[in-house]
Amino acid sequence: MPPPSQPRDDAAMVATVVSWFAVEGRELPWRADVVTPWGILVSEVMLQQTPVARVEPVWREWITRWPTPASLASATQADAVRAWGRLGYPRRAARLWECAHTIVAQWDGQVPRDPQALRMLPGVGEYTAAAVLAFAFGERAIVLDTNVRRVIARAWNAEPLPRPHLVAAERAVADALAPTDPTMAARWAVASMELGAVVCTARAPQCTACPIAHACRWLADGRPGLAQAPRRSQAWNGTDRQVRGRMLALLRESHDPVRLRGHRALADVEPEQFDRCLASLLADGLASVAAEETFTL
DNA sequence: AATTCGGGGCG
DNA sequence: CGCCCAGAATT
Numbered sequence: 001m002p003p004p005s006q007p008r009d010d011a012a013m014v015a016t017v018v019s020w021f022a023v024e025g026r027e028l029p030w031r032a033d034v035v036t037p038w039g040i041l042v043s044e045v046m047l048q049q050t051p052v053a054r055v056e057p058v059w060r061e062w063i064t065r066w067p068t069p070a071s072l073a074s075a076t077q078a079d080a081v082r083a084w085g086r087l088g089y090p091r092r093a094a095r096l097w098e099c100a101h102t103i104v105a106q107w108d109g110q111v112p113r114d115p116q117a118l119r120m121l122p123g124v125g126e127y128t129a130a131a132v133l134a135f136a137f138g139e140r141a142i143v144l145d146t147n148v149r150r151v152i153a154r155a156w157n158a159e160p161l162p163r164p165h166l167v168a169a170e171r172a173v174a175d176a177l178a179p180t181d182p183t184m185a186a187r188w189a190v191a192s193m194e195l196g197a198v199v200c201t202a203r204a205p206q207c208t209a210c211p212i213a214h215a216c217r218w219l220a221d222g223r224p225g226l227a228q229a230p231r232r233s234q235a236w237n238g239t240d241r242q243v244r245g246r247m248l249a250l251l252r253e254s255h256d257p258v259r260l261r262g263h264r265a266l267a268d269v270e271p272e273q274f275d276r277c278l279a280s281l282l283a284d285g286l287a288s289v290a291a292e293e294t295f296t297l
Numbered sequence: 298a299a300t301t302c303g304g305g306g307c308g
Numbered sequence: 309c310g311c312c313c314a315g316a317a318t319t
Contacts, residue, residue, distance in 0.1 A: 047314040054305070055314090088303030092316090125316045145314045165298070193314060202312060203308075236304090245303055284302090 010177055013155070013212045014188050020211035021191030026198070028052065029060060030135075031190075037111035037136035038103075039063050044128045044135075045096050050087050052197070058085055070109050072100035078297035081286060082252050090248055091284055095123030113137045126166075131189070140185035142174050147196025148189070152177070154200060158217035160225035161202065243269055243277045248286060251297045257290030 029035075030043035042062055046055045062083060066072035072080065077097045084093035099121045103111060111132065112118055118129035126144070133141035149162035152173060162170070178185045199206045207213050207223070218224070236242055243266070250258050250265060260266065260278060269277075278295075281287040290296045 044314065049302090049313060049315055050304080051306085051313045086304060088305080089315090091302065095316090123316065127315060131314065143314085146312090147314065197314075241301080241303060248303090280302095 008215060010156075011179070013215050014177060014179060014184075014192075016211050017191045017195055018184070018187045021187070021194050024198075025191065025194050026052075029056060035063075036067075037113075037132065038067070038069055040136035041099070041111055041124075041128075041132050042096060044131045045092050045099075045123055046087060048092060048123075048128070049089060054087060058083070058087055066100075068109065069100040069103040069111070072097060073104045077285070081248075081297050085252075086249075088245075090286055092123055094285055098122045099124070111136065113139070115141070134186040134189040138183055138186045140178060140180070140182040141189065142171060142178060143189035143193065144170065144174055145193055145196075147194075147200075148174070148192045149196075150202065151192050151196045151200050154205075154218035155212055155216040158221050160218065160223070240273065240277050240280070243273055244281055247277060247281060248297075251287055251295060257294035257296050259294050261293055 025031075030039055035043075039059075043055065043059050046059055046062075065083065066075060075097075077094055080097040081090055081093045084090055087093075102121055103109060107117065113133070113136075115129055115133060118124050118132055119126075124132075130141035130143045131145070133139040134143050144166060146162070149166070149170065152170065153159040153162040156173060156177075177188075179188055195210070195212075199210050203226075205223070205226075207216070207219050210216065210219075213219055246265060247260055250260065250263065261274065266274065278287070282289070282295075287295045287297065
């Protein structure tokens with residue numbers, strides 16, 4: 001029988017995770033001291049729904065080629081999308097390119113150190129704005145990505161996984177948890193994210209390696225609910241997303257305009273879906289008409 | 298609140 | 309082969 005509910009020392013748990021990160025945290029390239037706010041912003045956008053391992057080489061290439069917003073703004077969107085490679089969600093590349101233009105035009109070429117200004121940048125939502133404020137500027141921002149949400153869900157709420165959508169109550173818990181001191185809050189942000197990424201993982205959490213295992217409510221309850229997968233699987237084969245990706249791959253690989261209709265790589269695509277996907281790529285500005293029935297990035 | 302938007306790699 | 313990954317924008 002567990003002891004009667006003893007008061008939990010949230011501050012001690014936070015401090016423990018911060019100390020753990022100082023020793024065990026990975027040395028990712030965008031965590032180096034020399035990285036600029038622009039480098040942080042680029043990394044955060046690339047990391048939206050894309051694993052660290054795949055982002056690393058592309059980030060290095062981008063930041064070497066376009067070390068400032070002005071340098072990316074002087075490139076073409078096609079260059080940005082092509083350099084994006086196969087990271088996925090190529091609209092992010094277009095948005096980052098738009099970000100560069102906005103930052104040059106409105107913020108004197110400097111990534112703004114302001115939540116509302118950041119949120120106005122295309123592709124920058126609640127998470128990314130908070131991450132830039134914390135990681136690039138050392139401010140106290142509530143960083144709630146899927147990793148931090150999972151850590152809080154388990155250690156504090158005794159739930160196996162966070163809910164599909166971020167709710168207000170979660171922000172309140174996270175805000176109460178974050179240290180008042182900006183520097184400490186920023187350290188907690190990166191440390192809690194790292195804990196979720198490498199220890200408190202979704203499928204196979206390494207509780208024996210967790211610095212706050214002794215205080216984790218979910219572990220104390222016997223890690224219930226781990227087996228079930230509450231999320232709906234996203235179909236892939238034959239989806240518009242796959243077809244869009246295949247079309248864009250053809251455009252990326254060629255520097256000359258491409259005749260997409262009737263292309264042998266798209267032979268299995270029904271005409272209706274072909275038209276729908278091509279139209280959406282044009283609407284997103286990811287493809288443009290070069291001439292009659294030929295397209296480019 | 299629910300959908301759409303890539304792609305790869307791992308258990 | 310299902311599931312997950314430093315989400316955002318649109319409806």
